[in-house]
Amino acid sequence: MSDMIIETINLTKQYGEQKSVNNLNLQVRQGRIYGLLGRNGAGKTTTMKLLLNLTNPTSGEIRIFGKNIKKDAKKILPRIGSMIEAPGFYPNLTGTENLKIFSLLRGTPTRDAIQNSLETVGLPYGDKKLFTQYSLGMKQRLAIALAIMHDPELLILDEPVNGLDPIGIAEMRSFIRELSSIKKKTILISSHILSEISLLADDIGIIHHGVLLEQESLVNLEEKNEKYLHFIISDPFQAARILEKNFNTKNFIVEQGNSLRIYEDHLPAALLNRTFVENGLEVSEARTCENSLEDYFRRITGGEGIG
Ligand SMILES: Nc1ncnc2c1ncn2[C@@H]1O[C@H](COP(=O)(O)OP(=O)(O)OP(=O)(O)O)[C@@H](O)[C@H]1O
Ligand SMILES: [Mg+2]
CATH class of the missing domain: 3.40.50.300 (P-loop containing nucleotide triphosphate hydrolases)
Structure with missing residues (x-):
């Protein structure tokens, strides 16, 4: 049964x-x-x-x-x-x-x-x-x-x-x-x-x-989505376009403070970093972060905070 x-x-x-x-x-x-x-x-x-x-x-x-x-x-x-x-x-x-x-x-x-x-x-x-x-x-x-x-x-x-x-x-x-x-x-x-x-x-x-x-x-x-790559970058919107065009992904969010989170943990940070720099962007920070459940929930329900 x-x-x-x-x-x-x-x-x-x-x-x-x-x-x-x-x-x-x-x-x-x-x-x-x-x-x-x-x-x-x-x-x-x-x-x-x-x-x-x-x-x-x-x-x-x-x-x-x-x-x-x-x-x-x-x-x-x-x-x-x-x-x-x-x-x-x-x-x-x-x-x-x-x-x-x-x-x-x-x-x-x-x-x-x-x-x-x-x-x-x-x-x-x-x-x-x-x-x-x-x-x-x-x-x-x-x-x-x-x-x-x-x-x-x-x-x-x-x-x-x-x-x-x-x-x-x-x-x-x-x-x-x-x-x-x-x-x-x-x-x-x-x-x-x-x-x-x-x-x-x-x-x-x-x-x-x-x-x-x-x-x-x-x-x-x-x-799920435990890890993400966090970039602080001169133009995150330009970086977003590069991600879509070169890496065929929309699995990222642009946040305030020139921040960009990329939820594709198979993409090597070094490769992304190099690509951004080659396209004239300045990367001031790049690191792998643990994603909390809270982040995940926020992301799939549209960005704004909850509770
Ligand atoms: N009797 C109703 N007539 C018209 N719209 C309704 C009716 N009941 C609910 N809705 C609408 O349906 C949607 C979902 O409402 P619901 O009360 O199920 O949400 P909820 O998740 O319980 O929200 P909350 O956390 O505020 O309690 C809302 O947009 C609400 O305005
Ligand atoms: Mg309710």
Whole structure:
């Protein structure tokens, strides 16, 4: 049997002219933490809403647990726990009371379930504090407790660390990891912060303008594009033209400060250097650098900084 928990086939969601999700082929395997990484407006929330059958795709298909979401939503959805938008908790009830109400609504009201889920996220059971008095971190925890209360196999969490302070983020990370390692959940989590995702995820999907640019295990991704040649050069634009013409590559970026990064580590630096100089350029620096994952992400999502 396939270990694919989520699989989308050419999934597309179009709003007016814009394809917010564009031919997405997402593959989330059993027991993994899959990080969907993308900048604001990349299509993360839309993707998750599609997976949860909260909105209809324009085209394409979604399979979860090997079943088609359109045909088997009633069987699939109870096996998923999600946090997409802030759940509508009652401000003047305690966290425990809120969970009790939701569990009654869902028809799964067991004290153990509520207690266990609160314990997992580090909130006290039966505490008197009202939801309105909760800090943001506590609110986020309660939302996760709600998502896991019915012991789902799959969790879909949209930016669960958004707005949390560094300690809150670290705590959230540790119990998400626990849900994966101890409780064996498959987890799809989104973020716009690469450093967060790379500390947590086993697999990473990079989404940009609705397109999945990359889908890899973190290990493979970290090995990718490790090295680049960094030149400081009198006219990087002229150098860029030379690279295209003489070396038949566009795999470089020109940056401020006469800087040029070339992501072709098979090209000998000495040869490039000589060619630039022969074409009248002045090279003041040439060295091989390690590429961080951050650089890679920045490069494939269009240059500007993120997170
Ligand atoms: N209901 C809608 N109607 C029209 N456009 C929409 C709708 N929902 C989302 N969009 C557009 O789809 C694109 C993707 O939005 P989405 O919310 O999925 O991005 P995101 O990756 O979750 O961003 P963020 O990091 O800001 O949460 C955006 O351009 C957004 O404006
Ligand atoms: Mg979003």
